[in-house]
Amino acid sequence: MKIIELFQGISTMFQQEPKVVILRVVLIFLGFLLVYLGKKGTLEPLIMIPMGLGMSAVNAGVLFMENNQIANLIINPLLTTTDDLMKYMQINFLQPIYTLTFSNGLIACLVFMGIGILCDIGYVLAHPFISMTIALFAELGTIATFPIAKLMGLSDGAAAAASIIGGADGPMVLFAALKLAPEYFVPISIVAYLYLSLTYGGYPYLIKLLIPKEIRGQVIVDKKPKHNITSSEKLIFAVIANALLCLLFPVAAPLFLSFFIGIVIRESEISKYVKLIEDGFLYFATFFLGLMLGVLCDASTLLNPVVLKLLVLGIVALTLSGIGGILGGYVIYLLRGKNFNPVVGIAGVSCVPSTAKVAQKEVQKVNKCAFILDYALGANICGVITTAILTAIYVTLLQ
Numbered sequence: 001m002k003i004i005e006l007f008q009g010i011s012t013m014f015q016q017e018p019k020v021v022i023l024r025v026v027l028i029f030l031g032f033l034l035v036y037l038g039k040k041g042t043l044e045p046l047i048m049i050p051m052g053l054g055m056s057a058v059n060a061g062v063l064f065m066e067n068n069q070i071a072n073l074i075i076n077p078l079l080t081t082t083d084d085l086m087k088y089m090q091i092n093f094l095q096p097i098y099t100l101t102f103s104n105g106l107i108a109c110l111v112f113m114g115i116g117i118l119c120d121i122g123y124v125l126a127h128p129f130i131s132m133t134i135a136l137f138a139e140l141g142t143i144a145t146f147p148i149a150k151l152m153g154l155s156d157g158a159a160a161a162a163s164i165i166g167g168a169d170g171p172m173v174l175f176a177a178l179k180l181a182p183e184y185f186v187p188i189s190i191v192a193y194l195y196l197s198l199t200y201g202g203y204p205y206l207i208k209l210l211i212p213k214e215i216r217g218q219v220i221v222d223k224k225p226k227h228n229i230t231s232s233e234k235l236i237f238a239v240i241a242n243a244l245l246c247l248l249f250p251v252a253a254p255l256f257l258s259f260f261i262g263i264v265i266r267e268s269e270i271s272k273y274v275k276l277i278e279d280g281f282l283y284f285a286t287f288f289l290g291l292m293l294g295v296l297c298d299a300s301t302l303l304n305p306v307v308l309k310l311l312v313l314g315i316v317a318l319t320l321s322g323i324g325g326i327l328g329g330y331v332i333y334l335l336r337g338k339n340f341n342p343v344v345g346i347a348g349v350s351c352v353p354s355t356a357k358v359a360q361k362e363v364q365k366v367n368k369c370a371f372i373l374d375y376a377l378g379a380n381i382c383g384v385i386t387t388a389i390l391t392a393i394y395v396t397l398l399q
Contacts, residue, residue, distance in 0.1 A: 009065040012070050016062075018231045024059040031056030031294065042201065045213040045284075047193060047290040054294020070091075074295045077186050094295060097288055107285050107292075109173035109258040111323075115171075115284025115352055115384065116262020117274060121238060122229035123378035130332050130344075130395060135382035136335035137331065140324025140350030141166025141317035142390050148316060152309050157181040158188075162310055166317030167190045168199055168351035169388030170289070180396045186296045187307045191314045194294050199318065199351050199358070206322045207362045213344055215333075217367030218341040220375065233266045238263040245385075249392030251399070256388060260267055278349060325379075340375075347376035350383025 013021050034052030038045040058074050065071045075094045079085050082327030089095045101107045124131045157180035165188070173192040177185040183327050207216065242260035246253040247384040265273045281396040329345025343363050356376035363370045 003314055009060055012062045012064065015070060020299050020303065023303060024062070025096040027059045027297055027299055027302075028056045031059070031297075034294075042049045044196075046286050048294070050287055050290035051193070051294035051297075054291045056294075058295040058298050063237055072298070073204075075292070077296055078299070082097065086102060088319050094292065101288070102174070102292060102321040103178065105175050105254060105290065107289055108174040109254050110281045110285035111289065112255055112258035113172040113262045113277050114285065116259045116264075116280070117266050117278045119259075119266075119352060119381050119384070120265060120377065120380060121267075123374055124231045124238060124381050125233065126226065127375055131331060131378035131382040132342075132386075134325060134328040134345050134379040135350070135386040136348075137328025137345065138321050138325035138350070138379070138383055139167065139329075139390055141319070141321030142387065144320050145313055145317040149309075149313050154306070154313075154315070155181065155310065156398045157391055158184050158306070160398055161188050162313040163317055164387070164394070165195065166321040166349075167354065167390070168318060168321065168349045169195055169385070169387045170196055172255070172387050172396050173389050175252070176391050176394065179251070180398055184304075184306060184310070186301055187304060190293055190297055190302075191307070191310045193289075195314045195318055196351055196354075199349070199354055202318070202357060203322055203349075203358050204362050206319070206357075207326070207343055207346055210323070210326050211329075213366055215341070216343055216363055216365075217370055218333075218338075218363075219367065221368045222371060223339075223340055226253045230340050231269070235264060235267045239354045243386075245389070249389060250394045251393035252290075252388050255391070259384065259388070266389060318349070322346055325349050325355075341372050343369065344372050344375045344379055346380040348383045350380060350387050351375060352380050352384060355383075356380040 013024070031054070034043065034048045034055065037043040038048035039051060043294065058072055061072050061074065062070055063072065075092050075098055076088050077098060079088055083173060085099055115371040145163040146159050149162050150156070154162065161173070161177040161181040161184065164173050167173075170193055174189055179331055198295040215295055238260045242256055245256045249256070262277060265277065287360045325348035326342055326347040327345065328348055329340070330343030331346075333340040333342045342364060343359045347359045349355045356373060356379070359376040362372070363372050
């Protein structure tokens with residue numbers, strides 16, 4: 001045996017096409033970079049640290065399997081037959097997690113339960129018109145990207161799934177891709193989560209570009225006394241909204257149910273369930289989501305030419321949604337006689353609670369006395385709902 005054959009990861013480098021080898025090396029080092037940026041806090045560490053480690057491992061750990069086939073012992077996302085699924089679930093250590101939680105949308109629903117636990121629906125009930133108006137404007141990317149994707153040659157399903165990236169809601173993208181474009185589920189999911197982490201870094205520049213400094217520091221004066229939204233009111237709203245949305249859009253019922261069950265448990269103050277979902281389900285789902293997205297970044301899988309189109313469409317969708325949200329903020333600013341801060345608009349892009357935090361942070365850089373987080377969180381939570389509705393509409397019309 002040649003010594004190089006003992007180290008199969010190196011040996012497989014010499015057996016693959018140069019472009020695959022180059023991409024493998026690039027992805028190994030990109031994985032290192034994601035771990036570093038996650039640790040530094042530049043990117044979301046809960047997702048990016050396991051994702052970066054998985055990405056570097058799957059591209060380094062390529063070996064020869066039966067019939068001299070080049071593969072890995074981590075995961076094979078492209079299996080289609082029942083026999084292959086049963087076989088590889090006994091071989092690849094992450095195959096059961098992928099097959100039993102990713103390919104049926106369970107992981108997205110678990111994350112949505114966690115999001116529901118974290119969301120205070122009272123912010124929506126306190127400012128319903130403002131929240132919903134901004135959230136609707138912030139869907140510009142999920143709507144306008146669809147015809148652009150069609151012009152770039154994508155199928156209806158793939159175009160719709162790529163457009164949902166504009167909602168900046170990872171679980172929704174997973175759900176849409178599985179339903180509408182399962183053949184592109186891997187690249188769409190990877191592109192979506194890579195870009196969602198960049199909303200921290202990109203949206204502040206968009207805010208500064210579109211909103212003058214003097215307006216960014218605007219203090220919102222509440223002329224009417226605030227009504228204290230009770231837990232009972234929040235509970236009633238969540239129960240009715242869940243039933244109504246499931247009735248209107250049954251294809252997205254798993255997402256609506258998961259989201260509102262988190263809200264209902266939060267407002268019911270069932271502490272054991274709150275702890276189970278927040279500390280158990282949410283962190284379990286987030287960890288395996290990051291790790292799984294990393295190991296799905298196999299060089300041979302990502303060489304699909306569609307990936308480049310998805311990279312472009314992801315940027316377009318998120319940029320348009322950010323612009324749309326800010327336009328919505330300006331609409332409310334004008335309707336309220338300039339007694340509003342249009343920076344709130346960026347929070348209509350439903351990356352909960354990241355975009356709301358971005359909005360508050362950018363405002364306080366200009367005026368430390370300006371507090372907009374309650375309006376931003378209302379728009380943020382409404383953004384989750386409007387993105388789910390648009391996902392349901394796409395799935396209903398195209399599936």
